Amino acid sequence: xxxxxxxxxxxxxxxxxxxxxxxxxxxxxxxxxxxxxxxxxxxxxxxxxxxxxxxxxxxxxxxxxxxxxxxxxxxxxxxxxxxxxxxxxxxxxxxxxxxxxxxxxxxxxxxxxxxxxxxxxxxxxxxxxxxxxxxxxxxxxxxxxxxxxxxxxxxxxxxxxxxxxxxxxxxxxxxxxxxxxxxxxxxxxxxxxxxxxxxxxxxxxxxxxxxxxxxxxxxxxxxxxxxxxxxxxxxxxxxxxxxxxxxxxxxxxxxxxxxxxxxxxxxxxxxxxxxxxxxxxxxxxxxxxxxxxxxxxxxxxxxxxxxxxxxxxxxxxxxxxxxxxxxxxxxxxxxxxxxxxxxxxxxxxxxxxxxxxxxxxxxxxxxxxxxxxxxxxxxxxxxxxxxxxxxxxxxxxxxxxxxxxxxxxxxxxxxxxxxxxxxxxxxxxxxxxxxxxxxxxxxxxxxxxxxxxxxxxxxxxxxxxxxxxxxxxxxxxxxxxxxxxxxxxxxxxxxxxxxxxxxxxxxxxxxxxxxxxxxxxxxxxxxxxxxxxxxxxxxxxxxxxxxxxxxxxxxxxxxxxxxxxxxxxxxxxxxxxxxxxxxxxxxxxxxxxxxxxxxxxxxxxxxxxx
Numbered sequence: 001x002x003x004x005x006x007x008x009x010x011x012x013x014x015x016x017x018x019x020x021x022x023x024x025x026x027x028x029x030x031x032x033x034x035x036x037x038x039x040x041x042x043x044x045x046x047x048x049x050x051x052x053x054x055x056x057x058x059x060x061x062x063x064x065x066x067x068x069x070x071x072x073x074x075x076x077x078x079x080x081x082x083x084x085x086x087x088x089x090x091x092x093x094x095x096x097x098x099x100x101x102x103x104x105x106x107x108x109x110x111x112x113x114x115x116x117x118x119x120x121x122x123x124x125x126x127x128x129x130x131x132x133x134x135x136x137x138x139x140x141x142x143x144x145x146x147x148x149x150x151x152x153x154x155x156x157x158x159x160x161x162x163x164x165x166x167x168x169x170x171x172x173x174x175x176x177x178x179x180x181x182x183x184x185x186x187x188x189x190x191x192x193x194x195x196x197x198x199x200x201x202x203x204x205x206x207x208x209x210x211x212x213x214x215x216x217x218x219x220x221x222x223x224x225x226x227x228x229x230x231x232x233x234x235x236x237x238x239x240x241x242x243x244x245x246x247x248x249x250x251x252x253x254x255x256x257x258x259x260x261x262x263x264x265x266x267x268x269x270x271x272x273x274x275x276x277x278x279x280x281x282x283x284x285x286x287x288x289x290x291x292x293x294x295x296x297x298x299x300x301x302x303x304x305x306x307x308x309x310x311x312x313x314x315x316x317x318x319x320x321x322x323x324x325x326x327x328x329x330x331x332x333x334x335x336x337x338x339x340x341x342x343x344x345x346x347x348x349x350x351x352x353x354x355x356x357x358x359x360x361x362x363x364x365x366x367x368x369x370x371x372x373x374x375x376x377x378x379x380x381x382x383x384x385x386x387x388x389x390x391x392x393x394x395x396x397x398x399x400x401x402x403x404x405x406x407x408x409x410x411x412x413x414x415x416x417x418x419x420x421x422x423x424x425x426x427x428x429x430x431x432x433x434x435x436x437x438x439x440x441x442x443x444x445x446x447x448x449x450x451x452x453x454x455x456x457x458x459x460x461x462x463x464x465x466x467x468x469x470x471x472x473x474x475x476x477x478x479x480x481x482x483x484x485x486x487x488x489x490x491x492x493x494x495x496x497x498x499x500x501x502x503x504x505x506x507x508x509x510x511x512x513x514x515x516x517x518x519x520x521x522x523x524x525x526x527x528x529x530x531x532x533x534x535x536x537x538x539x540x541x542x543x544x545x546x547x548x549x550x551x552x553x554x555x556x557x558x559x560x561x562x563x564x565x566x567x568x569x570x571x572x573x574x575x576x577x578x579x580x581x582x583x584x585x586x587x588x589x590x591x592x593x594x595x596x597x598x599x600x601x602x603x604x605x606x607x608x609x610x
Contacts (some may be wrong), residue, residue, distance in 0.1 A: 008343045039041070039101035045464050048189045048491035052521045053181065055507050059179045059519035063179075063509055064097075064172065065141060065154065067387065067517055070156040072096065072168040075103070094345070097514055098152070100171040102127065104134055110441075115171065123147065123155070127169055130579050131156030134167030144174060151175050180518050183369055186407060187522045188462050188492050200410070220415045227266070229254075230291035231275040232411065232441045236284040240272040247283075251275055257412055259419065262441055264291055264412045286338030287440040292411045301382045301389040305509055305517060310388060311485045312504035316529065318391055321536065321576030324584060326382075326393035328539035331379050333392070333531050334426035336417045336433065337371030339401035344372060346387040347397070350540060353398035355420050357413045364401035369513050373431050373520050375399065377528040378535070386569045387517050388509050391532035391576070395539060398426055403433060414471075415445035423516045424451040429537050430531035431458040432524035434469045443474055450476035455546045457531040459523035461494035466567065473498040477551050481569060482506065482526040487560060489568045493523055499570035501557045503529035533574055541583040552582045 024479075045178035070089060078087055088101045092112060098124075100113035115123040126142040133140035140157030147153055152174040159167040238261065247265070248256060257264040267275060272290050279288045306313075313319065332352060342351060342365055353366040366372045379397045380390035402408040414433065420430050429449060449456055456477045461469035472479035479498050482490035482505025489495070490506045505526030512518035530553065537549050544552070556579040557572035565571050 021503070024352050045491070047463075052490075052492060052506065053184050053188060056184050056519045056521050057177050057181050059309065059507050059509065060517075061144065061174060061177050061309070063309060063517045063519060064174055064176060065156065066305060066308070068095070068098065068170070068172050069139070069156055069158050071098075072156065072170060073161070075101075075168055076158075076160050076166065079549050082522075085112065088112045095515055095518060097173045097176070097516070098170055100127070102169045104165070104167050104169060106165045108599060113171070114151060116151065116153055116173075118145070118147045123153065123171060126155035127171065130155050130169035133157045134137060134159045134169060135165055137164050142168075143191050144177075154179055156221070176512060176514065176516050176518055177453075179369060179512075180396075180520065183407075184520060184522075187370070187520065192374050202468075203356065208310070212368040227291045227410065228272055229267045229270065229275075229277065230264060230410070231267075231272050231438070232262065232264050232289050232291050233279050233283070234286040234288075234440065234444070236286050237273040239263075250282075253279060259412070259445070260414055262415075262444065264410075264441075269388055279290075289439055289441065290437075292435055292437045292439050292442075293408055302385050303380075303382065303387055303389040304385060306389045307385055312508050312529065313389065313391060315483075315485065315487065315504055316574050317577040318589055321580045322393070324577065324580035325536050325540040326534050327395040329394050331427050331539045331542070332396045332425055332534050333428045333430060333535040334398040334400050334403045334421035335365075335371060335375050335378065335528070336400045336414060336421065336429060336431050337374050338368035338403045338405075338407060339366035339371045340375045340397070340399035341366050341372045341511070342399070343515075344376075344511050344513070345515050346380045346511050346517075347372075347375060348381060350381060350390070350397050351375075352396045352398050354401070355424075356401040357417045357420065358401055358404045358409065366399075366401075366513050367405040368403070368407050369518065370403070370407060370432070370520075370524065371399065371401070372513050373508075373510045373518060374430065374528045377508060378430065378532040380511050388511065391529060392539075393534055395532070395535040398424070405412070411439045411442045415442050417450050418442075418445040422454050426454060428455045428457065428531050428534045430528050431456070431471055432527045434459060434461055434472055436461075436467055436469055438470055438474075442471060446471055446474050446476050450546065451458060453546050455531075455534040455549050457527050457534060459527040460496070460499060462492040462522050462524075463494055464492055465494055466496045467494070468496055468498050469494055478530065478553070480523060480527045480530050481521060482521075482523045483560070483569070483573055487573060489561075490521065490523075492521065493526075493568075495568045497567055499567060500554055501530060502526065502560065502569040502573050530574055533576055533579055536576070536580055537583040540580055541586065545587075549583075556582050 024438045103110045130140040142155035157169045252268045255266045256266045356362045356364040380388045382389040382393045400417045402413040481499045481502040482493040483502045484506035503526040507519045508525040521530035554571040559572040560569040
């Protein structure tokens, strides 16, 4: 009660401060009309996002080509026992996207798999060209093409390094590029997402039940979404079984879920707004709110794709930071997301037991791709000669599936995931998800994790808007914006005074389902960089509190944009080396405490002034 009392006092003070500070300045209108400006801005933003989308697709194709070419080379130098046929079988079993392999030795070859059916025999033509190139000792990469089954393919030819006329030709399915296109159109909000009707959901003005229509990706920046027959209720008093039975009968309930004193009721027939009115009128509650949806908001190691594709880690001085700490397997980073490919070769040994909140009877496997990508940024195995390098060498990753196959999940699932991860030992929780509505239900779970000393990290969102996104804008959460390879604000990144720091989020290479690798863009990719850094800090100095960890990440960030804290980069771009050195020296001392308190009060004030 004392804490809420203080929050209320600070909220009043914050409101008074805002009235003073944001007095409007009158500027004569001498340019284009406001609607025309808005339209031009929307067109520009869409063009920028399409550029990012095409960049991610091209880079993903290159990642696929590079990794498969390397696998073909390894096949020829594989010293393990077994005939060529057995070795090809093993490789194709591990890499299901390899549709056809031909191991060529002069005029003989061992062939496995089959050529995709296409009317103009494109596959056969490209395979013949690949084999001819191998005979000359030359590499070969065909143009991408689409077969009759609708899948995208590419043909590769890789000659042996030393023996002329020996090599491997293969057909590789590149549906991963199509998957990235579909995923990024939603992730960057180029299309309405989630589609109304898929979840029995409604699009509304944030923090209200006022209906709005999402016609295109641009409209997502001014909308929240909720289940139209769900309502979240936090009762003031403990409920009896009889009372709950009466409620379920009154609202014609089809289901009821519970965390503590908070319930999610779903009705067969009543709309959310009607149910909210019923609970507010008939029962003593602390809050009643819609059941909102949250969505997916991407030393020099020898990892094959690191040097060419992973610009992100050197840009934040990760290699220098590794000289201080590479992490600890005693510090777990939980990834609340779409799940993770549990048997991905580049995540082997890095994952600990997680939880599937969406389907408690199933494993937290990834059926979207987003969560696997996020997990790889945190902890893909480093220095194993494979794929990509994660930011942490040794920290464990806990997969907690709170988003379903559509890439969306409810406040109930996210809240339950937060509590489960906290209760099961997570020291850092990454949330590359969000929406524009405050939910007291979720905030309660956020406060539970925060009060249990968990460092909470969240992505700000991909709509290039100043509207605060949640959970990132909650005062207990560390909010992350995205930068590009030039250390500029990523074109899609949300911004605002709630942003704490920025991290790389533009065309980030990481793990992807199917044992593959993809490049994705988004603040969803920036957030796990910061979560991994928090894991490294807690590894090098386990005595630091969550508040101290967050303070170190702010104070060690490299200032970008306007001097000091600004709305685009917060305190700046994270600096892994400087942060870890500060953690070792115990840089968060009593003299920093007033600054910590001030930032906390500012965050609380902003929240209650909205």
